[in-house]
Amino acid sequence: MTAAAPAVDLYAARIDNGVKVYGSGQAQVVALDGITETFKFGEFTAIMGPSGSGKSTLLHCVAGLDDLTSGTVAIGGVELGSLNDRELTHLRREKVGFIFQAFNLVPTLSAEENIILPLSIAGRRAEPQWFDTVVDTIGLRDRLAHRPSELSGGQQQRVAAARALVSRPAIVFADEPSGNLDSASGNELLGFLRRAVDEFGQTILMVTHDPNAASYADRIVFLDDGKVVDHMTQPTADKVLDRMKGIGG
Amino acid sequence: MLKAALKSLLAHKTRLILTAISIILGVAFVAGTFVYTDTTDRAFSTIMDDAFSGLDIVVSGDSDFTFGGTGIYFDESMLDDIAAVDGVESVVPGIDGFGTQILDPDGEPIGGGGPPQLSGFLPEEVGTAGGFVLRQGRAPASDGEVVIDAASADTGGYQVGDTVAIVSQALPVADYQLVGVVGFGQADNLGGATFALFDLLTAQAVLGQEGKVTGAFIQAAPDADIAALTQRIDQVLPDNAKAQTAQSASEEQAAIFQEALSFFSIFLLVFGFIALFVGTFIIYNTFQIVIAQRVRELALMRAIGSTRGQVVRAVLIEALIVGVIASAIGIAVGAGLSVLLRLGLEAAGITLPGGGLVIQARTVIVALGVGVVVTVLSALAPALQASRIAPVAAMRQDAGRPRERSLLWRTIIGALLLAAGIASLATGLFADLGNTVAALSSIGLGAVLILVAAYVLSALIAEPVTRIIGAPLARIQGVPGRLAQRNAGRSPRRTTATAAAIMIGIALITLVTVLTASVRDTIDDVFTGGVNGEVIALGSDQFALTGFPAAFGEAAAALPEVEAASRLQFGPVIRDGSETFVNAIDDNFPELFDVDDLEGSLTPSDTGIIVPRAMADSNDWQLGTTIDLTFEQTGTVTFTVEGIADSTFIDSPTIGRAAYNANFAIPADGQIYFRIADGFTVEEGVAAISAVAEEFPTVNVQTLGEFSAELQDSIGQVLSLLTALLGLTILISLFGVMNTLLLSVHERTREIGLLRAVGLDRTQTRRMIRSEASIIATLGSLLGVGLGIFFGWAVVQGLEAEGFTGFSVPIPTLLLWIVVTALLAVVFALLPAWRASRLDVLDAISYE
Ligand SMILES: Nc1ncnc2c1ncn2[C@@H]1O[C@H](COP(=O)(O)OP(=O)(O)OP(=O)(O)O)[C@@H](O)[C@H]1O
Numbered sequence A: 001m002t003a004a005a006p007a008v009d010l011y012a013a014r015i016d017n018g019v020k021v022y023g024s025g026q027a028q029v030v031a032l033d034g035i036t037e038t039f040k041f042g043e044f045t046a047i048m049g050p051s052g053s054g055k056s057t058l059l060h061c062v063a064g065l066d067d068l069t070s071g072t073v074a075i076g077g078v079e080l081g082s083l084n085d086r087e088l089t090h091l092r093r094e095k096v097g098f099i100f101q102a103f104n105l106v107p108t109l110s111a112e113e114n115i116i117l118p119l120s121i122a123g124r125r126a127e128p129q130w131f132d133t134v135v136d137t138i139g140l141r142d143r144l145a146h147r148p149s150e151l152s153g154g155q156q157q158r159v160a161a162a163r164a165l166v167s168r169p170a171i172v173f174a175d176e177p178s179g180n181l182d183s184a185s186g187n188e189l190l191g192f193l194r195r196a197v198d199e200f201g202q203t204i205l206m207v208t209h210d211p212n213a214a215s216y217a218d219r220i221v222f223l224d225d226g227k228v229v230d231h232m233t234q235p236t237a238d239k240v241l242d243r244m245k246g247i248g249g
Numbered sequence B: 001m002l003k004a005a006l007k008s009l010l011a012h013k014t015r016l017i018l019t020a021i022s023i024i025l026g027v028a029f030v031a032g033t034f035v036y037t038d039t040t041d042r043a044f045s046t047i048m049d050d051a052f053s054g055l056d057i058v059v060s061g062d063s064d065f066t067f068g069g070t071g072i073y074f075d076e077s078m079l080d081d082i083a084a085v086d087g088v089e090s091v092v093p094g095i096d097g098f099g100t101q102i103l104d105p106d107g108e109p110i111g112g113g114g115p116p117q118l119s120g121f122l123p124e125e126v127g128t129a130g131g132f133v134l135r136q137g138r139a140p141a142s143d144g145e146v147v148i149d150a151a152s153a154d155t156g157g158y159q160v161g162d163t164v165a166i167v168s169q170a171l172p173v174a175d176y177q178l179v180g181v182v183g184f185g186q187a188d189n190l191g192g193a194t195f196a197l198f199d200l201l202t203a204q205a206v207l208g209q210e211g212k213v214t215g216a217f218i219q220a221a222p223d224a225d226i227a228a229l230t231q232r233i234d235q236v237l238p239d240n241a242k243a244q245t246a247q248s249a250s251e252e253q254a255a256i257f258q259e260a261l262s263f264f265s266i267f268l269l270v271f272g273f274i275a276l277f278v279g280t281f282i283i284y285n286t287f288q289i290v291i292a293q294r295v296r297e298l299a300l301m302r303a304i305g306s307t308r309g310q311v312v313r314a315v316l317i318e319a320l321i322v323g324v325i326a327s328a329i330g331i332a333v334g335a336g337l338s339v340l341l342r343l344g345l346e347a348a349g350i351t352l353p354g355g356g357l358v359i360q361a362r363t364v365i366v367a368l369g370v371g372v373v374v375t376v377l378s379a380l381a382p383a384l385q386a387s388r389i390a391p392v393a394a395m396r397q398d399a400g401r402p403r404e405r406s407l408l409w410r411t412i413i414g415a416l417l418l419a420a421g422i423a424s425l426a427t428g429l430f431a432d433l434g435n436t437v438a439a440l441s442s443i444g445l446g447a448v449l450i451l452v453a454a455y456v457l458s459a460l461i462a463e464p465v466t467r468i469i470g471a472p473l474a475r476i477q478g479v480p481g482r483l484a485q486r487n488a489g490r491s492p493r494r495t496t497a498t499a500a501a502i503m504i505g506i507a508l509i510t511l512v513t514v515l516t517a518s519v520r521d522t523i524d525d526v527f528t529g530g531v532n533g534e535v536i537a538l539g540s541d542q543f544a545l546t547g548f549p550a551a552f553g554e555a556a557a558a559l560p561e562v563e564a565a566s567r568l569q570f571g572p573v574i575r576d577g578s579e580t581f582v583n584a585i586d587d588n589f590p591e592l593f594d595v596d597d598l599e600g601s602l603t604p605s606d607t608g609i610i611v612p613r614a615m616a617d618s619n620d621w622q623l624g625t626t627i628d629l630t631f632e633q634t635g636t637v638t639f640t641v642e643g644i645a646d647s648t649f650i651d652s653p654t655i656g657r658a659a660y661n662a663n664f665a666i667p668a669d670g671q672i673y674f675r676i677a678d679g680f681t682v683e684e685g686v687a688a689i690s691a692v693a694e695e696f697p698t699v700n701v702q703t704l705g706e707f708s709a710e711l712q713d714s715i716g717q718v719l720s721l722l723t724a725l726l727g728l729t730i731l732i733s734l735f736g737v738m739n740t741l742l743l744s745v746h747e748r749t750r751e752i753g754l755l756r757a758v759g760l761d762r763t764q765t766r767r768m769i770r771s772e773a774s775i776i777a778t779l780g781s782l783l784g785v786g787l788g789i790f791f792g793w794a795v796v797q798g799l800e801a802e803g804f805t806g807f808s809v810p811i812p813t814l815l816l817w818i819v820v821t822a823l824l825a826v827v828f829a830l831l832p833a834w835r836a837s838r839l840d841v842l843d844a845i846s847y848e
């Protein structure tokens, strides 16, 4: 990020006055209630909040998987509202990486094929050096030929993380990536995400319940009832715990 | 439990409909066949009831010939013998026979090509002779008058008063005045047969049977005991004539017509059962998948205390409901089908007597029974599998499909089925089972077993094979193709059950394709190699075995353009209790035809017979062996084997011309082969022979090349008809592909959502599903083509004795089928592909 870069390039993703309403009338739920937030390049942001506060909805809307009722979202300077399904899909494959809580991998493809999936879908090849770097970082070189069913849960999540990184996306979205893992595997994965930020300058937006997981982030956005209620920088698990009590989650 | 089953079904309407389609079509064929048969049955009975109204006793030939019979002719003196019997009031002579053609104004014969072309005597008291109803005019009263059936009158555009040209096996073409038109009840003709009716003397002349009759119609004295009188009359009759009451005569007549038309019924029933067989795989597969999707629900049932039996019942009740609904629809569709069939036959010139559709309780019971039983049985294996789901599966997060059973068992079962199938096929083809029905059943059973074995075993190779089939797609399309390739191979059972349905249709199509190609090859061999001549003359209607007057052959053979001519004759006989054919050759036979491997002579004496080499081998006949042939006219005659030869033209036991003329009522010729003399071109020869044929419109003169081409053409038509019907089974099986893919897409919601999230766009998603369809279809059609070629080869081996010389595999046609099937599968995959592309991406991500 040089000073000469245009202003839009200063952030990887941005949501402006985002509102998401589900249903109508009696059953109406306002999941996002006017959220404005910027995710800077090279920043690891965690989103926290009580269940039903709108964390996943925020993530989906910023990632272009769901559309806002009103407001705008931009990724890498491209505004999503103007894109059709095809353009959105192509944007996701080029500029976005995903790590979900579970079922991250295509069962019929090997670990390696899963890692390079977004690239192969686009008809591109992985840069060999970068691929090696990513694979060595997650430490799964000897498992590349295995099918997902032959990998442990932690290994599967690490493969997913490698997939999210290998296309050098503008931003990686992770929804409870360690939610299904024991604490050792969870820490391993989170440590790996941290290194991606520190060593490769990767931008990450992660939803989590877990104060320990959140402590790996640079910054935490607290949500409640669809609104941003607080921010925290340089979090530690204890600080997060304290803050959470305040929100009443 | 019923409520739960209904609910589950209604929740999946598409699944229900797609599964039902195969049952509906299968049941429709079966029900349609019954409705059609019953309807024509009733109609014929009605007509035949009236056929002999006002009569008491009918005398006719007593013959074991059902089909090929040409009628037995008795001396007219028989009528006097009958009239002399005490209690007989009046006797009307009856005479009728085959091979009389009514010509249209252009001189072309009306009708033919299957149904007989009949002629006979129409007495003045119409209605006393076979169900005729005079529509217009009157009965013929002199030698220049004729009455024809209403359908022929219609086709030829003839009105009462017009002149009609008629030719028979005995008489050259002559003009008659049309004095009346007859119908049969409401029908214009009888199952497509044409009728030319004359006064007695003319009828005898037309049939070449001066002074002869084929039967008699008798009225008894008012107070006579009919049964006793029938017996008394029978006593004065020759051995090969019989007397029966008018009632039983009309039943017999109706039965003969029904039998003649039963060909269609059998044909349709066979297709009904093929459709149901294909349906079995689709139903089996659907329930298999449905259960896989409901593992958790079923495990929960088990966990909260349902017994295995209850789980099985729950699944079977669902199958039962589908079966009942689909069969009911199938019966309705079948009734429609029978109407279509009737219209189709009418379009082909075969009008059937009128009357409403007859839907008997039997039709409903059988059709419903077959449909329901097939459905429930197909669901049985999946139901049993469902009951084996452990209650704990409800708790497991990854409640996958029921375990794929051990491959070892699959291999063993498949191998056993295959061995049994091949044994049964070989028995049917090569062993002497005595009768055709037994042989055909054995072949059919063998084919079914082999097809099932192929299905069972194909699951073992499905993965590698789908990889190979999908490789080009993976190459061209990239990720969508690669995913399709993997998806097609990921659950071999499901893929192969889907592909098996296609396999059956393609195997049958390949079989008929290979057989017809082989027949064409054989025909080509015969007419390019086996005959030392250039020109053939034959009856215009080869199907009906209508010959032509011997006078033609004599005149044509005497032409200067003709160097040599050989006249062949064919006729029905009974040998070893079953109806078959005998050939007759003249002394010129060796001049014109190549014969291999001759033992003995080619010029049989009056009691001599030449037999085909292969037949001699399988029956252990040698020179000097005696063979009994029963003729309709003359009864049983013993022949001695005087020659054994290998020739396509000696494909049945073959007697001499003199013996033929002595034993058949009409000494007509069947085919004549000519060699044109040096100094004349073939065209000049054809022209000269055709000139002689002017007077005999039933004779066709052609070069052998033309004839061979024509034969090959008509075989091509049969092939098209069969292919069209078998194509229907492929359509059914493509619904199976659609069904499987819809269910797979549903099952893979998460996976597809994930792919969409990481960048697979809608077009690519659709491409992935369509490619999977084409891979599954290609797996099926490759297996089908392989099996079909094998079946074809086996049949050709089995028929080698019948003169099959060629075995030909038309590779381009078969490749075309594979490609077309794959493309059709793509079309049938449009809906699942569309659904996949519309799946909500978020569904994949939201974690319960
Ligand atoms: N598809 C939907 N239809 C209707 N309401 C929805 C839908 N998805 C989410 N909601 C509602 O929107 C609100 C926010 O949901 P969201 O899934 O974003 O919460 P969350 O913070 O991710 O909760 P959790 O921590 O439990 O995952 C909730 O009240 C939820 O019930």
Ligand SMILES: [Mg+2]
Binding pocket: A055, A056, A057
């Ligand atoms: Mg959530």
